[in-house]
Structure formats: C-alpha cells, structure tokens
Amino acid sequence: MKNQILFIALMLLTWNVFGQDISSQKKPKKLKEVQKIISFHTDRYDLEIDKKGRLSSLKLKNGKEILKSENTKGFYLNLPGEGEVQFTKFYQNEKGFVFGTADKRFYATFSIEAKPTYIAFTLKDFYGDLPVGGMMEFKVVVNHKEIKALPYDYMMVEKNREFKPNVIMKFDHLWERYQTNALGGFTLYTFDTPEEEDESVMRAWGAEAIPHPKVKGEWNYERVVQWVDDWKKMFADQSVMYIEPKNVDELDAFEPYLKMADVTTINLFTNVWHGGFWPTKRLNWEVDGVFGSKEKLKAYSKLQQEKGRSLNLHYVSGGIGKKDPQYGNKNLSNELADWVDGTLVEGIGTTETEVYFKPKEDWYIMPESMKENDIYMGRLSTPSRHFFKYNYLQVGKEMMDIESIESVTIKGKRLWQFNIKKRGANNTEVITHQSGEEVKGIVMPYRAVYVPNNNSALFDSVAINYAKLLNDCKISNALFDGAEIHDYDGPWGFRKFAQRVYENLDHPVVTRTSYGREPDAGYIEYRINSTKELMQAPVGDHNHGRPSLRLEGKSRTHRAEVRASSNMLAAHFMLGTQAASNGRNFSILKPDPMFGIQLETLKEYGRTEELLGLLPKWKEASRKLSKEQRLTMFKTLKKFKGRLTSKVGYELREEDDKFLIVPLQMMAQNPEDIKDLLEKEPRTQLFHMKQEDGMYAPKVEMKFGEAKNLNNSYKAQAPQFVLRIMNGNESIENPTIKVGKTELQLNATVQQEASATQYLEYRGGEVVKLYDKNWNLKKVIEVTVKGGFEAKEGYNKVELTSANKATAEVELLLFTEGTPIVVKKDMPLLW
Structure with missing residues (x-):
C-alpha cells in the first residue's frame, strides 16, 4: 500500500x-x-x-x-x-x-x-x-x-x-x-x-x-577584505571550554580553570543560557536559565571580552515552544509550518471529535496513516521523515491531536475526515468553530516544537531576533543544532533560515549545523581559502577532536553502562589530532549532554590541573610543528564512519627547552583471537572518538589469573600500563604483571571497592600509583622487578597473577613507545 x-x-x-x-x-x-x-x-x-x-x-x-x-x-x-x-x-x-x-x-x-x-x-x-x-x-x-x-x-x-x-x-x-x-x-x-x-x-x-552581514556603510570588495581580516583575527585561536554553572554566582569560580586551559571562548549550552534543551514556555531567542535575563548574559559577555574571551551559545534552530507565550497556548500563531491547509466543512462544538475538512487544492494527498514515513502528504513536495510528526490539526486557535484520517463522501463531495484523539492539545483552549474556518495539518519535529512556516513573517521574526541576541551579547558563533526542523518541505527551508540570521549579524562568527558542517547559504567565510585554513580542526560534533572531562558514572546516552572517568592518554590522542590537522580548537567539554563541565566535576576529578594544562602545551607545540612533523602525525590517522581513529596515540611531554611528542601504541591482541569483538566494534583496538561519551583509549579486558598474547609494535622495552580494577569484593595480594619471563610485582595488597573502580598506573621507575575512580591519588606503592620487565618486539605472553590467586576483573592498557618528535621551544610560531 x-x-x-x-x-x-x-x-x-x-x-x-x-x-x-x-x-x-x-x-x-x-x-x-x-x-x-x-x-x-x-x-x-x-x-x-x-x-x-x-x-x-x-x-x-x-x-x-x-x-x-x-x-x-x-x-x-x-x-x-x-x-x-x-x-x-x-x-x-x-x-x-x-x-x-x-x-x-x-x-x-x-x-x-x-x-x-x-x-x-x-x-x-x-x-x-x-x-x-x-x-x-x-x-x-x-x-x-x-x-x-x-x-x-x-x-x-x-x-x-x-x-x-x-x-x-x-x-x-x-x-x-x-x-x-x-x-x-x-x-x-x-x-x-x-x-x-x-x-x-x-x-x-x-x-x-x-548574502552578507549587516554592516555600516557600503558593502563592496574593500569592505569584504576588511571583514575577512577581522574574521581571521577573531578566530586565530578557537579554543573552547564548555561550562555548566548552576547559577551566576558560580561564574567567577570557573575563572581559574579557564586560565589553566588558556581558552579564548566559553561555550554555554542551551540549558545554561535558555533553560532546557528545546524551547517550551519561552520565546525561541529568550535568555533565561542560569542568567535569567539577556542583560546578565550581556554583562558576562562584556566581562569576558575584557579578558580576551568570547561566548558561544548552543542553539536549537528556530523552533517554537508548545507553551510559547507569544505564539503558542491561547495565542496560537497562524504562521506555523503545515503539511495541508483548507477549511472546516461543518461547524463543531466543544465535544465533537470528528472534523470534516476540505483541502484548499484537490490534488493534496491524503495519507492513509498518520504514522507512515517516506510517503507524500498534503501539499509537501518531499516525503515524510521519521522525526517529523504530522498528527496535529490546527482549527483557528485550537490545536487537536489526530487519531486517524479517512476519506468520506458527504452530499456528493469527497472530503477528509479527521478523527480526533484530544481536543485542546498543547495547552490550547477548546472552543466552538464555524463552518469555513481555516484548518491546517501542523508539522511538529520530534514531538517537541512547532516550526515557523518558511514563507511567513514569523519565520523572519525568529531568525532576526536570534541574530539580535548574538549581536547584543557579542556571541562569537551562530550554531544551528536541529537544522533539520526547517526542512519539512525540503532542505531549502533551513538554508533560508540560516541566511536570514547571517544577513542580520553585525560581527564575525563561526558556525556549525546538526548536519556537521556550515550552512549552504551565507557564511561565505567558509569558502575562502585564507579563512578555511583556520578551520582545519577535526570538529564535527561536540566530541570530535576535543578531549573531555567526566567523572565515573552512568552514561547519559547508554544508561545501563558505567563509563570510566577521563583517561589522560585518550586526552593526549584527541589533542594530538588537533595538532596533526593544524587545528585551532584546543578545547575541553563534558562528553555527553548537556556537555558543560560543572564546578563539582573540576573539583572532584583528581587530575584537573594536569588535564587542563595539556591544552596550552599542545597548542604551543602545534604552533611550532613543521609541515613534515605534522604530516608524520597525520599519516597515523584513519577515518571510520566520519571520525578519526589510530593505532597510535601521541603523548606530549615537556622539557626545559623542548616538547617531546611521543608515539604510543597499546599492546594489542591478535585480531584472529577477537573476531567477534572486532565485528561488533571494529575500533576496539584503536584510539578513537565517539558521537557522545567522548574519547576512547584501547584496552584489553581480562582478569587476574588469566593470560593473553599481546603484540608490541615497537622495539624491545619496558612496557608501561594503566590497570583499571573493576569494582568487587576481592583482596588482590601482591598484584603482578608478567610479560614473557619478566615481571613487575606490587609490594602491597589492593582491595577492590564494592561500587567503584580504581586505577594502578606505572610510568617506569620503582613505584606504581594507586588512584580512586576519579583519579585522586590514594597511595604510592613500591614495586619489585624481576628479569628487567621487558616486552620483546612482537607477541608476548602477558599474565596477571597475585599471591592469593585473585580473579578480579580489570581493563589493561599496556603500552610501549616509539621515537619522539622533537619540537624546540625556540622555534618560531607558525600561527
């Protein structure tokens, strides 16, 4: 059918x-x-x-x-x-x-x-x-x-x-x-x-x-040159920190961390500046949330400008909240996006649930079901899409929830009959309606918001008011999450919306859409080679090429899974992809929605200063890399489903007069031994980045009392490791890692924690450090090395043992290193 x-x-x-x-x-x-x-x-x-x-x-x-x-x-x-x-x-x-x-x-x-x-x-x-x-x-x-x-x-x-x-x-x-x-x-x-x-x-x-920005005076070639120069100065460094203050009083407390990270931009997600994700009971462009008013957001922006920083806002495009005080509720706008329009054939009172409808044009297509995807409906020129919901009917100022639709013939006329599940939907008033009243089938993306009709004054009003917000508060980005909500009648709808915003901006911005790139109308800066050079960072979604800070806890996107706290080796990998790409985006965020880092997280994570300090160090090293050095790093990267992966993770180490960019590889299992695992997740043995939940360093899941064959891709050397001890109730006496005929034994007993993991980290020498689940140092443990503790080149038998034959489960990151890239500190800055 x-x-x-x-x-x-x-x-x-x-x-x-x-x-x-x-x-x-x-x-x-x-x-x-x-x-x-x-x-x-x-x-x-x-x-x-x-x-x-x-x-x-x-x-x-x-x-x-x-x-x-x-x-x-x-x-x-x-x-x-x-x-x-x-x-x-x-x-x-x-x-x-x-x-x-x-x-x-x-x-x-x-x-x-x-x-x-x-x-x-x-x-x-x-x-x-x-x-x-x-x-x-x-x-x-x-x-x-x-x-x-x-x-x-x-x-x-x-x-x-x-x-x-x-x-x-x-x-x-x-x-x-x-x-x-x-x-x-x-x-x-x-x-x-x-x-x-x-x-x-x-x-x-x-x-x-x-399309061009709204500037004073004549727009001509000379003004274009000036605009491009201003744009390049503004975005030479696009390093961002996403923060999530609980109130305006917390803003000052973030200042030391912003300085540590040396960021030029602060990102405020929708929940911070607007309140919630989608607009609900506020105007689309209204400032609420933590700030409560545009005046307070503007003041904070001005304060940050004085410190050489700007603000970015996360924005979910031009949706209209169901309870919008000006365009929803009892003030329901007649300029909402619709898939069909026509008139009411017979008047209805406040209790009727059958609506007889005459479409404006005879050729409008009546769908057999309100739940089908990829079918033509009403007057739309593109098929229905799964995230658009078409089951709302607007009759005057009342919204109705449609149960079903059918074709009927009354007095020889073929009509549509809408069977209504609920009158007065979305907080509108149930009222009587007269014959001949205007009727529209309303489009609602994600069951979350209305959308302005692409050819309406409301459409222009939303776009212009969003641009005005960016202008008044000197926001340095024009972001369009949810761009697809404007595409109910084809992709041109969002292009038009983005262009309307651009034409009303009075200052340079960077931009991004939920399509993973800039809009296709306006934003000409993204077509100019000299400005595109500043946009080489591998940034698509939030976690693409940017390290993240999280505490151990349940994933927001995979709620049954407990995610580990941030791993420093994975953070180095993410920053290394920026350097390899000649990126300008040495940034940090929380890896899952709403992406802003809370003050408590910065305080509770044990290595905050070290992690934030990586950003300026990697930035400085990157600015001094030669083309040949950058290419060496870049050649190790491969794309998988649009995101970068690598066997190699580069770690930055600082000395008095130079930086060492050290290639690391995890000792990995033979692919033949883990075929099923690799079929399920091909990136298992690679450093990689995820849509949400952030950065990933490859690991081997095993337990004490178990041995695995792991490959060392570099020359023979003493391996280093991070051992994540999963939660449980066992004592592990003298935990030992055996590599071939050599071993490293801890001279202590490690007790599992019942509801949290712990980390053992060995970076050479005579001690191992024990950390809690969020990398707070608990103890320094001396070790005994037998046989030199060496991994030969190629496959090595790696065994975890203990004096009491424990069976605790662990995640092992056992790695070796190659020849470092040397970056002298007295080299000139390339940008």
Whole structure:
C-alpha cells in the first residue's frame, strides 16, 4: 500500500501540481532571437554561448579549450514525469538573456555579466507552470579541475561541490518564487592558485546578490577584505571550554580553570543560557536559565571580552515552544509550518471529535496513516521523515491531536475526515468553530516544537531576533543544532533560515549545523581559502577532536553502562589530532549532554590541573610543528564512519627547552583471537572518538589469573600500563604483571571497592600509583622487578597473577613507545 501511495503522489505531482498560477505571471516581451555566438570575456577565461543557448566554448587565457561540449548541458529543466527538458531557444530583451523551451512553456531570463575574475549568472525572471518538484539546473563539464561556481543564496544547491571538475547548480524550490523568495544565481570562475580563487569569491561577494552581514556603510570588495581580516583575527585561536554553572554566582569560580586551559571562548549550552534543551514556555531567542535575563548574559559577555574571551551559545534552530507565550497556548500563531491547509466543512462544538475538512487544492494527498514515513502528504513536495510528526490539526486557535484520517463522501463531495484523539492539545483552549474556518495539518519535529512556516513573517521574526541576541551579547558563533526542523518541505527551508540570521549579524562568527558542517547559504567565510585554513580542526560534533572531562558514572546516552572517568592518554590522542590537522580548537567539554563541565566535576576529578594544562602545551607545540612533523602525525590517522581513529596515540611531554611528542601504541591482541569483538566494534583496538561519551583509549579486558598474547609494535622495552580494577569484593595480594619471563610485582595488597573502580598506573621507575575512580591519588606503592620487565618486539605472553590467586576483573592498557618528535621551544610560531 505504501508504494501505491507513493505512485499516486508522483502521478499527482507530475500532472496536476503547479507552484504558481500562470495567470499571475508575465510572459517575457520584446524577445529577439540571438543570431550569433555571444562571447563573455574575463581576465582568466572566455565563454561562448551559441544561438541556441548552449555553451559552446570555454577557453583559458592561455588559449586552452577546456569545455567538454558533448557532456555540457548549460541550463535545462528537470521536471517530474518528464525528466530533462532542454532550453533550445535563446533570446535577448531589455532584461537580459532569455532561455526558452521549444514548446514555449518555460522562459528563464538571466543577467549574464563578465567581470574580471568571474561571470555572474543572475536569474531575473522565470515564466511557466513549473510543477512542484520541478527544478532548473546548470551543468558544465571541463577538463580543468580548477573551475567552480559560487551560489548566491538559499535558492541554489551545488550538486557536485566535492566532485571536480564538473559544475552542476540547481535552482531549488523555484516554484515558490512568487512568495517573495529569492530567484537565485551564481558566479562561474576559474583559478590557478588559492589566492586567485579567494579573489574571485571575495570580489563576487562584494558585488553580487550574495548574502552578507549587516554592516555600516557600503558593502563592496574593500569592505569584504576588511571583514575577512577581522574574521581571521577573531578566530586565530578557537579554543573552547564548555561550562555548566548552576547559577551566576558560580561564574567567577570557573575563572581559574579557564586560565589553566588558556581558552579564548566559553561555550554555554542551551540549558545554561535558555533553560532546557528545546524551547517550551519561552520565546525561541529568550535568555533565561542560569542568567535569567539577556542583560546578565550581556554583562558576562562584556566581562569576558575584557579578558580576551568570547561566548558561544548552543542553539536549537528556530523552533517554537508548545507553551510559547507569544505564539503558542491561547495565542496560537497562524504562521506555523503545515503539511495541508483548507477549511472546516461543518461547524463543531466543544465535544465533537470528528472534523470534516476540505483541502484548499484537490490534488493534496491524503495519507492513509498518520504514522507512515517516506510517503507524500498534503501539499509537501518531499516525503515524510521519521522525526517529523504530522498528527496535529490546527482549527483557528485550537490545536487537536489526530487519531486517524479517512476519506468520506458527504452530499456528493469527497472530503477528509479527521478523527480526533484530544481536543485542546498543547495547552490550547477548546472552543466552538464555524463552518469555513481555516484548518491546517501542523508539522511538529520530534514531538517537541512547532516550526515557523518558511514563507511567513514569523519565520523572519525568529531568525532576526536570534541574530539580535548574538549581536547584543557579542556571541562569537551562530550554531544551528536541529537544522533539520526547517526542512519539512525540503532542505531549502533551513538554508533560508540560516541566511536570514547571517544577513542580520553585525560581527564575525563561526558556525556549525546538526548536519556537521556550515550552512549552504551565507557564511561565505567558509569558502575562502585564507579563512578555511583556520578551520582545519577535526570538529564535527561536540566530541570530535576535543578531549573531555567526566567523572565515573552512568552514561547519559547508554544508561545501563558505567563509563570510566577521563583517561589522560585518550586526552593526549584527541589533542594530538588537533595538532596533526593544524587545528585551532584546543578545547575541553563534558562528553555527553548537556556537555558543560560543572564546578563539582573540576573539583572532584583528581587530575584537573594536569588535564587542563595539556591544552596550552599542545597548542604551543602545534604552533611550532613543521609541515613534515605534522604530516608524520597525520599519516597515523584513519577515518571510520566520519571520525578519526589510530593505532597510535601521541603523548606530549615537556622539557626545559623542548616538547617531546611521543608515539604510543597499546599492546594489542591478535585480531584472529577477537573476531567477534572486532565485528561488533571494529575500533576496539584503536584510539578513537565517539558521537557522545567522548574519547576512547584501547584496552584489553581480562582478569587476574588469566593470560593473553599481546603484540608490541615497537622495539624491545619496558612496557608501561594503566590497570583499571573493576569494582568487587576481592583482596588482590601482591598484584603482578608478567610479560614473557619478566615481571613487575606490587609490594602491597589492593582491595577492590564494592561500587567503584580504581586505577594502578606505572610510568617506569620503582613505584606504581594507586588512584580512586576519579583519579585522586590514594597511595604510592613500591614495586619489585624481576628479569628487567621487558616486552620483546612482537607477541608476548602477558599474565596477571597475585599471591592469593585473585580473579578480579580489570581493563589493561599496556603500552610501549616509539621515537619522539622533537619540537624546540625556540622555534618560531607558525600561527
């Protein structure tokens, strides 16, 4: 049945659904057919379009023809049910160049202008009954890899941003152009060096209809250059500490820790500055939470600016809380995102639970179920998605919870019948409704928030007020978690929202989305090579390439599991990935939601000063690494499901005149011996990072009385270890680690703790340190070494024993080290 619904939806989209009534459009006038080749000349290439509107030549200034004309399509339409429809007519009029289809159904009018470093293609008008789902595209194929297009705005999509040398631009949702939406456009440029590319982008940014921040005076190339310089100064160092104060009085107590970490930015998660995660009973942009008011947040931001720091805020995009005081409850807005609209056929009182509905357009698709995913519904041009819930019906100012939907015929008219599970849903008032009243099926992502309609004043209001918050408090990021909530009718919705925010910012920001990258509209800084150099840090989600601080306890995301407190070797690995990537983000956070580190955690973790102190040390060492040294580190990294992994974890050690970056490898089991484990988690024997729960150092799970064969990848040496003793009730007398015929014995008894783990750490010498579950030092234990305590190169039999034959379970991190990378402290800073 699902496939049948999809087929019907596609048939309807193909034959009956049009974005704009043809009667409201104006056909282009005074068209003159182009009779000869039209040439456009830049300082870097020349372009020719023949009299049928086809690209016929693209030559570099050295005379080299790079156009693959047999694969190049220029402008064309991609229509549901028809496929590709070529423009074969080419005209000129007072508005510019007009591309037309052979049947004269569609006309696209462009301004095409050659500038010194690019050619600008600006859509001025589109005429025709463009079906919902229909798109206009542009494709050029060349044999020169350094050719790119720069899209203007949210209407445009680069279909091949990462695939050279093709350029394929898509005019997305062009059928909604009549709702004051942008028409779109792009520039086409070639380059031989990164500097030439930057000039092309920056000159286009200063001259074309490309979104830019809200600045005083004229926006032009000179202002672009100044803006980019300011941006680079602001974000030369992007080191962040996520904090979670319980109240404003705690803020001062974080100051010593911020200094230890030498961070330039403080991150406040949604629960800190807004209160909760999703908006509920507050305006989307309202400051509450710990601060209680925007004035207090602004004051704290100003204080941090005086100390050379800025604030970042976590933000969950433009959702409207169910109990929003201005747009929810009894004030329910009529500008919420909907999947279907129409009118009430029969009036209803306060007790009726059957609502008879006439859709505004006959072609709207009635779903058979409110719980299906990946089906077309109502008037939406994209299939339903699992995180969107469609079971709310808005009738006037009342919200109703839909139980089911069915098609009925009343007095010869085919109608929709909504069967209501609850009247007055989401704290709205149950009221009577008259026949003819407006009815909408409301979209609610994650059952958490409403979303403003993409073409509404409410949409603009939310975006502008968020930007105003960032401006007033001088927040240094524009973050968009939950970006997908705006994509109820396609990805253009979020692009438009992000662009609206960007156009109203008055200062430089960094940005990130829940898609793991910057938005695709606005934020041109992310397209400029000289600024992209500052964004090499492997930061996607919160825990990507950044160490974390946690105490031992239950995971927030895997609640049945107890996670260990932060491991210093894993922290070194995370910071090493920053250095290897030439990153600027030597940061720290809590590894799970809400990601801010609490004051109690900083006090209770036994190695806080050591852990925070790693950030400035790694930062200094990284700034002095040569390209060859950085490449040596980078070559050890591999990606697995978008995150970095490695057999090698680099540990930074400081001496008076130099840093030593020491490669460490855990002595690992033979993969053949742990096939099942590796099949379940291929990263088991690798340093790696997780979506949440943070950083991971490889370990071997075993128990006393057990032996395993472990491989030493370096030359023969005395191994070092961290032994996590799991909770239990055993005494372990003279715990001993045997490696081959050598051994290291502790001259003490270690008692397991019933509800917490402990750590034994050996870093060479004659003592082992015993720590509690959160790395507070409990005891220093002398050791006896027999046979030199040495791991030969290759596999070694490793056995854990004790004088009383204990069987306590442990996690063993047994490691050896290779030749260090030496970084002299008197080397010049590279950034």
